[in-house]
Amino acid sequence: MIAIVDYDVGNLKNVYTALGDVGLEGTITRDKKILDQADAIILPGVGAFSDAMDNLRKFDLIDTLNANVKKGKILMGICLGMQLLFDKSYEDGEFVGLSYIPGEIVKFDAPGIKIPHMGWNNLIINRESPLVKNIGTEDYVYFVHSYYAKPEHFDDVVAYAEYSVKVPGIVQRDNVIGMQFHPEKSSTVGLQLLKNFKEMIS
């Protein structure tokens, strides 16, 4: 069972449905016992960084997430959920994150580019990982975000997309994984990535 963390950051049903497509049973929950029992945890999320962190605090979930990460359980953040995995974000201020992966979340600022980075972009593999099995450079995934991750160690980046800078698309540090794009909205490529995720946890 995969726990999908429910902390009032938008609709989580699409993630749940896509897990079902690859034969994974998801549970949308904020119950700490279920998070502890889960085989893996997914931290989804859209919206603002500070609101999302506030909600994690409000529902008293941070200690539970920390404990599960510490004992080696796989945690995967999607979109804003991935950004929360880093040390801090400069989205409308300066806010601390969960600090599982060293680095910061900053805004796109190259002249002439459209913000948000919205649409389908291809993944370029930075290093080997079971997460990118059967994924090639002609494979496109759906991004929508105005801020991107700047990891302290670029080796934490499994795959990136080019958009004025190298935009980390998939990050991984030990048992903590993040996807900046939406695998649940990325058609067959997204499903392949979720299948890879499934193989990693089984």
Next chain:
Amino acid sequence: MLTKRIIPCLDVDHGRVVKGKKFQDIQDVADPVELGRYYSEQGADELVFYDITASYEDRDIFIHIVEKVAEAIRIPFTIGGGISKVEDFRKVLMAGADKVSVNSAAVKNPQLIREAALRFGAQCVVLSIDAKRNNKGSWDVYVKGGRENTGIDAIEWAKQGQDLGAGEICINSIDTDGVKKGYDLELNQKLSSLLTIPIIASGGAGKMSDFADVLKVGADAALAASVFHYKEIPIADLKNYLHDQQIPMRRV
């Protein structure tokens, strides 16, 4: 490399997809879920569903369709039509939509854009503008399905929408809509160069080169309906054609 997007638009009335010509002469085409799935498999990058149902009571039928679409397809989709309050945004987002498009209600109450962007994120707020050329060399914003001229300058309104927090602008040209003689290139070029958020061109696609033309002048996405519904232009062929024209495309 970020690709340009091809977006089929499905007008939904009482649970069925229809397509109007200059917003009139509506004809029944198909089931929205089936058509959505079909387009997704053909390589559509996103889908837009406009609820054109007149009566408020029938909106529940539409919400049910949004839920069914979210279950059936794995590409992003936008919902528009009849969105007038923050609560309407919430309803369709919770039903599984990725973005919400707002038109007349934002003209009446521009703060709706700001409120929705703050609450749900700018990425899900699409400001849809119906624009028509006037005789002064600019474009006026029309509301109520293209029936009423507000006298507001369309380009100024688009800029204001961006400042209020819209994540994207969908510009529908009333002059070219349903005529199939190409998009309004001048309007799309102006908007693309003036704004920093993505632009979706809408209204006028008749042949494959029309898509190439508007994407080359700067539009980030091109939306069309009848050429796809009547299978005049298969999406896969269109994307191969655009790829050959050096336009970045995701092909399946």
